[in-house]
Amino acid sequence: MNMRDDQLAMREARPPIHARPKTAAHDREITAALRTVHALRELAPAVMVRLAAGAMRLEVARGERLFDASAHCPGPYILASGRLALSVGNPDTGHKVIRLAETGDVIGLSAALLGIVTFASAEALVDSTVILLPREALVERARRDAPLAFALASLAARQARNLALDLEAVSLQSGRQRIVQYLLASATTGPAASPAVLLPAKKSIIASRLSVTPEYFSRTLHELISAGAINVNGRQIVIRDAARLRGNTRPD
Amino acid sequence: MNMRDDQLAMREARPPIHARPKTAAHDREITAALRTVHALRELAPAVMVRLAAGAMRLEVARGERLFDASAHCPGPYILASGRLALSVGNPDTGHKVIRLAETGDVIGLSAALLGIVTFASAEALVDSTVILLPREALVERARRDAPLAFALASLAARQARNLALDLEAVSLQSGRQRIVQYLLASATTGPAASPAVLLPAKKSIIASRLSVTPEYFSRTLHELISAGAINVNGRQIVIRDAARLRGNTRPD
DNA sequence: GTCGCCGCTTGATATGGATCAAAGTGTTCG
DNA sequence: CGAACACTTTGATCCATATCAAGCGGCGAC
CATH class of the missing domain: 1.10.10.10 (Winged helix-like DNA-binding domain superfamily/Winged helix DNA-binding domain)
Incomplete structure (x- = not known):
């Protein structure tokens, strides 16, 4: 690997990630986005509404980063539209894209669940919209809502499997x-x-x-x-x- | 990679994995094993007892495989003692060890949660004892027990993170x-x-x-x-x- | 238009690590 | 106690892929 980083290298904490004000219309939009996540689709409508109520909608312009590696993760994000590249590595080791996230994908889940820093950075490949489910509220809710917690478990398990398949491909092919x-x-x-x-x-x-x-x-x-x-x-x-x-x- | 497989290649469904009869002593032993799993430690005693009640204790002799890749997975296993190697690959692509499991580790979790076949095989490196939590019962319980489901989510998230770190190491170092x-x-x-x-x-x-x-x-x-x-x-x-x-x- | 720039291609070269082949070095077991 | 294995080491060689270095084509900005 070891690809050059040039421009991307050092820009942190840029502001242009916009949060939109909350309105009834946005709540519906957020609920719709939640429903694009397969694992969440079966949840009771009431739960969805609760999740949507606490959620925040963010816009990430093409080229922006939603978060960097080793950053605090305020919660899992659901990609409502657009496309993100998740990559590991740092300026001197180089970078490697471990995942291309598409609409309906969840990112930052394991960091959020474990309450630890992210291991990958997430950069928007095109203008994208993500829904943030703030960690504290989500964890709080999941600790007493079994179906929700189980859905999160399934999501995490799915990610583990995909990573294992990647590891197999890299190692054996x-x-x-x-x-x-x-x-x-x-x-x-x-x-x-x-x-x-x-x-x-x-x-x-x-x-x-x-x-x-x-x-x-x-x-x-x-x-x-x-x-x-x-x-x-x-x-x-x-x-x-x-x-x-x-x-x-x-x-x- | 690409290591030879020789003997190990084709033996399925071998019997020498012994299940032990259930007694009160064994229930205590199983509960003790469950408590070695960090994510499960905080669960209410009643829940632990319930889990233990449905669990089965298996012995895997050194060199035996607990399961093969692409096998049906009857549930997650908890390694109570011994050591297992989890590896991906098949006879013609070769093999790669993706994880060395030690006492207190959980294996086969994502396959069990997702209800799909395993992607790795698990071979005992020394005589080992594992506790099987039968999938159906566990899932059934987790769907209504939030703390349990959340613990499973944490376990899966941890595994995802470890795999990602491995992928990073293989790609960038x-x-x-x-x-x-x-x-x-x-x-x-x-x-x-x-x-x-x-x-x-x-x-x-x-x-x-x-x-x-x-x-x-x-x-x-x-x-x-x-x-x-x-x-x-x-x-x-x-x-x-x-x-x-x-x-x-x-x-x- | 045409000037830059960015992404892609193409060429030449270098090398980390695999592979193949033997020769140790224990360690188990009759 | 020696044979038979299983693991590790050591040596020689090879090659898939990285790296370094230019060219090139299109497209967005002035």
Whole structure:
């Protein structure tokens, strides 16, 4: 790894994360966002309303960070819209994207549950909206609301599993295999058309997510093109031959 | 990675995991084991008793597997005594130890909570005793017992954090750095004597845990000896010069 | 327009650590 | 007490991927 950090390196505590005033409309909006979280969907309406009442809506502009690593975490955030990159590392070790969060994802949960600092930083890849569930109130509520606590347990368990799968991929597969797998896994098979992937971020971000350098990612993509497995046009990747792609797990 | 699997490869459903009959003495023993789990310690005595009542005590002989990867998981297990290695991978991708479980650790929790198959296999490194909390009963109870559900959430969150830290280490640090860090982190600083580490398993297991090959682990250890940073005698490692060890993060 | 800049590509080179192959060194067991 | 193993060490070699270093194309700002 070890990618340069340049600009991003040192800007802390910038203000432009906006909180919006609370109105009835916002409460509805927040409730709607809560419902995008699968694990919370089954909760009783009354509980949802209570959660929404204590929640805060924040806007994070593209390029801003919702929080830094080793920061106090005021509570879990629910991504209502937009996209965030969670990455570990610090200026001198470099960075690695461990997760790309999409609408309905929860971030900062384990730090919030454990009441400890975050281990990753969260940067908005596009203008995004998040809902903060303030930690104290949430924990207080979860300690007496079993279904809620159980939902949080499921969320945390899901995250543990995903991290373990990532760890397995990084440890046991080659960079090329990870790239191929990523393409196959995130291909949306259109009814008639060939399956395709629209990369959700700059290639360098995807590369980091896959634990390879941007250069290696680029090269590998081009090798896959030469092999006739895919076509690439900017962030749009079309899978021409899934079988060939699947077979293409070792450099040639 | 990519270590050979030989014998271990294909044995399923072997009987030699013994369950012991239930008696009052065993109930007390199980309760005691539950209390070794930090997250559960605060639970009301009544809840502990209930959990213990439904629990089963299993013995896993050294070399046996408590479960394989992709197996149905009948519930979380609490390690009452002994030591287990949890590893991901399969016969052809090779294996990687992702965790060494010690007394008081909980394993199979996320699979149990999510009701899905395990992603790792668990092998006993020494004769061990585990307590199984049958999934159905536990989930049933947690859905109406908030403190219990919250404790499970904390456990899962802790595991997620540990996995994330591992992922960070594997992605951002060199093999040598991981080895050095491991030694520094697990050194028990005796009052007067120099800090020392007693490796909890064969070196090849530790190597896998640190995501390096046994050969590389061996070599690195010997380089650290030459550098005057440590002394090695079997599984016993004495840290002679912590500062030098800490500085010794790049091959020389 | 055209000037910069940013993201991507492409090339050349370097290297950490894996892999393959043997030779120790215990340690168990008949 | 020696054979058979299991683990570790040591040596030689290789290679997937990082790193360093330019070029290049598009697009947003003036």
